[in-house]
Amino acid sequence: MLALLCLAALPARAEDPQSVAFFGITLLNTSMEPVTEAEAARLQAAEAQIVETMTESGRFTFVDTAPIAEEADRYTNLAQCNGCDSAFAQDLGADLAMSGEFQKTSNLILSFTLYLRDAETGNLVGGGSADIRGNTDDSWHRGVRYILRNRILK
Numbered sequence: 001m002l003a004l005l006c007l008a009a010l011p012a013r014a015e016d017p018q019s020v021a022f023f024g025i026t027l028l029n030t031s032m033e034p035v036t037e038a039e040a041a042r043l044q045a046a047e048a049q050i051v052e053t054m055t056e057s058g059r060f061t062f063v064d065t066a067p068i069a070e071e072a073d074r075y076t077n078l079a080q081c082n083g084c085d086s087a088f089a090q091d092l093g094a095d096l097a098m099s100g101e102f103q104k105t106s107n108l109i110l111s112f113t114l115y116l117r118d119a120e121t122g123n124l125v126g127g128g129s130a131d132i133r134g135n136t137d138d139s140w141h142r143g144v145r146y147i148l149r150n151r152i153l154k
Contacts (some may be wrong), residue, residue: 017061018096021089021119022051023078025100031107042140043102049141050100050114053148063094077101079115089119096125107135112143116152126152 027043029035054060065072068088072078078085079099089097100114109131116126128151130143 019094020096021092021094023099026077028103083122086122
């Protein structure tokens, strides 16, 4: 009986982390200006920020997407491929599929959207959008941080 009481006093075991197949972020440039090296670097930094922040939360792990890379490369934007991202994630054995978009309307107006879908059903289970003012390292970082804090990790 004492053993049962001791076990009941222990905190419940945390849920196992969900595995995520992250297919990156697509830059949709409708600004009529060429994509700069700085923007390409910001895109890579945003992807790294997402993986790092979600991993550090202890709630997510990331699977290697290399096994389906050749097939995925046939699509321009995995965030808008009618569920191919979920199918790819399921093929990889992941629980969730994640993809995103940065849309650059001008150097002043940008938006960031992140989609988190159930790999089995394709249903949207998380994500969000953030409007960004200014095309700087800091503004991109803040936009990503906002979605992670307020939509994914809340």
